[in-house]
Structures are given as structure tokens and as C-alpha cells.
Amino acid sequence: xxxxxxxxxxxxxxxxxxxxxxxxxxxxxxxxxxxxxxxxxxxxxxxxxxxxxxxxxxxxxxxxxxxxxxxxxxxxxxxxxxxxxxxxxxxxxxxxxxxxxxxxxxxxxxxxxxxxxxxxxxxxxxxxxxxxxxxxxxxxxxxxxxxxxxxxxxxxxxxxxxx
Amino acid sequence: xxxxxxxxxxxxxxxxxxxxxxxxxxxxxxxxxxxxxxxxxxxxxxxxxxxxxxxxxxxxxxxxxxxxxxxxxxxxxxxxxxxxxxxxxxxxxxxxxxxxxxxxxxxxxxxxxxxxxxxxxxxxxxxxxxxxxxxxxxxxxxxxxxxxxxxxxxxxxxxxxxxxxxxxxxxxxxxxxxxxxxxxxxxxxxxxxxx
Numbered sequence: 001x002x003x004x005x006x007x008x009x010x011x012x013x014x015x016x017x018x019x020x021x022x023x024x025x026x027x028x029x030x031x032x033x034x035x036x037x038x039x040x041x042x043x044x045x046x047x048x049x050x051x052x053x054x055x056x057x058x059x060x061x062x063x064x065x066x067x068x069x070x071x072x073x074x075x076x077x078x079x080x081x082x083x084x085x086x087x088x089x090x091x092x093x094x095x096x097x098x099x100x101x102x103x104x105x106x107x108x109x110x111x112x113x114x115x116x117x118x119x120x121x122x123x124x125x126x127x128x129x130x131x132x133x134x135x136x137x138x139x140x141x142x143x144x145x146x147x148x149x150x151x152x153x154x155x156x157x158x159x160x161x162x163x
Numbered sequence: 164x165x166x167x168x169x170x171x172x173x174x175x176x177x178x179x180x181x182x183x184x185x186x187x188x189x190x191x192x193x194x195x196x197x198x199x200x201x202x203x204x205x206x207x208x209x210x211x212x213x214x215x216x217x218x219x220x221x222x223x224x225x226x227x228x229x230x231x232x233x234x235x236x237x238x239x240x241x242x243x244x245x246x247x248x249x250x251x252x253x254x255x256x257x258x259x260x261x262x263x264x265x266x267x268x269x270x271x272x273x274x275x276x277x278x279x280x281x282x283x284x285x286x287x288x289x290x291x292x293x294x295x296x297x298x299x300x301x302x303x304x305x306x307x308x309x310x311x312x313x314x315x316x317x318x319x320x321x322x323x324x325x326x327x328x329x330x331x332x333x334x335x336x337x338x339x340x341x342x343x344x345x346x347x348x349x350x351x352x353x354x355x356x357x358x
Contacts, residue, residue: 017339023332044354051353052346056314059295064196067214068188074218078179078225 008035012042020049164190166231173230176221184224188217191234194316195241201311202245202304212248216241234318238326291352298348306341309334 012035018024019032036043164172169190175183195216200209219240227236299310308327312318313334320338324331346353 017343018335020342021335021339023335023339048353049342049346052342052349053314055291055295055349055352056299056310056342056345059292059299059315061193061197061311061315062200064193064213065210067192067210067217068185070214071188071217072181072185075181075184075221 009039009042012036012039013045016042016045016049020046020053169233170230173224173227173233177224177227177230184217184221187233191237192217194234194318195237197311197316198238198308199241199245201307202242203248208245208248212241212244215244219244232325235322235325238312238322239328242326294349294352295345298345301348302341302344306337306344309337310341310345313338 012032015024015028015032019029024032036046169187172183172187176187192213196209196213199212199216200206203209203212216237220237223240227233299307302310309323312323312326313320318326320331320334323334327334
């Protein structure tokens with residue numbers, strides 16, 4: 001191996017640990033990869049680093065003793081928060097009940113709308129005449145203007161309201 | 164357990180559902196215990212820290228804003244409690260984990276009885292596992308923590324950065340250096356001509 005190659009390998013070796021964990025810019029990584037393709041020694045070093053990771057991944061963490069029996073008595077019962085948070089707390093705690101209540105309310109409203117009595121025609125007519133009278137009070141043509149029917153000017157002398 | 168299921172458990176635990184919290188405890192107990200052990204260097208302290216971590220988590224859970232960050236948040240509690248233990252012990256300033264001495268506590272290969280091996284992991288022999296554990300134990304605390312969290316607990320870089328309160332690049336850098344050190348210490352197991 002030439003001296004030039006040695007110095008290049010030294011430079012690459014400095015970068016290999018980062019390269020093995022996926023660090024570095026795409027350009028730097030491409031440059032390292034290019035070197036690895038032509039340098040068996042550096043490629044072997046990368047494989048050793050990868051093998052180290054593999055060994056670490058396969059080494060299990062120690063199982064902890066079961067502490068639940070010691071923890072459980074220390075868990076205080078949650079109290080419902082005050083104010084606006086109380087409603088949220090209740091809905092979060094009673095999620096299923098909330099869903100059922102919501103569905104029941106929706107069904108009740110729908111049933112109410114379907115079964116509510118229709119307004120009789122005579123009541124509708126009475127409502128129309130009441131509105132007409134109210135709008136034309138002191139102004140006989142004001143109701144037509146209000147309804148967009150005004151196409152003519154009021155005749156002089158007819159604007160006076162007759163008590 | 165996927166993230167959605169975990170968030171669901173966190174939401175239920177927030178409003179006082181103890182079985183949901185127990186499920187979270189079962190999910191995280193090993194990780195929190197091992198994490199605390201790596202920081203404190205003691206199995207006994209790790210037990211105390213893990214227990215207190217879950218009790219505090221229960222008390223503070225209603226104040227956790229993002230349910231998806233439960234794991235990181237739990238590790239943060241454990242880290243603070245472990246730092247308190249170190250402070251009480253007077254070995255070093257709690258915030259300075261970097262200087263934790265090598266081989267402070269029990270080796271990680273002091274496995275508990277009844278540890279059912281993962282079939283995938285059982286491929287490597289006990290001898291190799293012991294060698295890996297010894298090598299990990301010999302790392303400095305900051306290196307040991309990232310190696311344990313990333314390789315043994317399977318935490319991603321982002322989560323580790325969140326727990327330790329350091330940038331992502333710092334975690335990557337520590338991981339990279341730790342692996343480099345371990346690669347030197349594990350020559351018989353990682354070099355091709357040695358295997």
C-alpha cells in the first residue's frame with residue numbers, strides 16, 4: 001500500500017464510526033463508500049463496526065424485578081378536576097357511556113323532528129297577515145317595499161294612516 | 164405495543180385507570196430499571212429509582228401534555244431521580260454524568276434468574292454476551308447510556324436526545340465513539356479473521 005493510500009486510509013478510519021451510524025452528508029458518505037469499494041482493509045473495519053452493533057443489538061437488557069406490588073399501594077386515587085376540566089375528565093373517564101349518551105341524544109332529536117306536528121295552513125296564513133299588518137302600519141306600501149314588490153310610487157295623500 | 168395503543172393507555176391512566184397504568188408499567192419497567200442502573204451503577208438504587216419513577220409518573224400524568232412522549236418523559240423522571248441518588252451519595256455533581264467512573268456498579272451480565280432469552284438474541288452465546296456486557300460496563304457513563312438506550316432498549320436517536328436533553332448530533336457522536344471503543348474491546352468477536 002502506498003504512503004498516499006495509507007494517509008487516505010487514516011483519514012477514512014477517522015470517519016468510519018460516524019459512517020457506520022449513518023452520519024455525514026451524502027457527499028461525504030459517497031466519498032467514503034468509494035474508498036471502501038477499493039480498500040479491503042477499510043471495508044473490513046466497517047464490517048467490524050457493524051458486527052459490534054449487531055452484537056450489542058443481540059445482547060438483552062437485564063430484566064427488572066417486578067416492582068408493581070410495591071408501586072400499586074402508592075397510587076393515589078385520581079380526583080375529578082374542578083371547573084371546565086371536570087367535564088373533560090368525566091368524558092375521558094366515561095368514554096363508552098359518553099358515546100352511548102351522545103347516540104341516544106341524536107336519536108331523540110331525530111325522532112322529535114320526525115314526529116313533531118306540522119303547522120296548519122290557517123296558522124301560516126294568520127302569521128302572514130299579522131306580518132303584513134305590522135309592516136304596513138302608518139305606511140300602506142312599506143310592506144310591499146319590504147317584500148321587494150314595490151314597483152310604483154305611493155299615491156300622494158295615501159301615505160296618511162287612517163286611525 | 165404500538166404508539167396508538169400506548170397513547171390510549173396514557174389517556175386512560177391520566178383519568179385514574181390503574182390497569183392501564185399497570186400495562187404501561189409492564190411495558191417500561193425493564194427499560195427504566197436498566198436505565199437507572201446505568202446511571203446510578205447500582206441494582207439496589209435502580210430498584211428504588213424505578214419504583215419512585217412510576218409513582219411520580221402516576222401523580223404527574225394528568226399534566227403530561229403530549230401522550231406520545233410518555234416514554235421520553237418517564238426516562239426524564241428516572242434521570243432526575245438517579246441524579247438525586249448520585250447527589251446524595253456525594254460521588255459527583257448530579258448534573259455531571261459524563262465523569263461517572265468506569266465499572267462503578269454491578270456488571271450488566273449479573274442477570275436475574277428467570278430471564279427467558281429472546282430466541283433471536285439467543286444466537287450469541289453466554290460467553291459473548293458476557294464479553295459484550297463487560298465491554299459496555301467499561302464505557303464512560305455518557306457512552307454507556309446511549310449504547311444501552313439505543314442497542315439494548317431499542318430507543319431511537321430522537322428519543323434519546325429528548326431524554327438526555329442534548330442535540331441529536333451529540334447522541335450520534337457519542338454512539339459512534341462508543342461503538343468504536345467497543346469494537347476495539349471486542350476484537351475476538353467482531354474481526355473476520357478471528358471468528
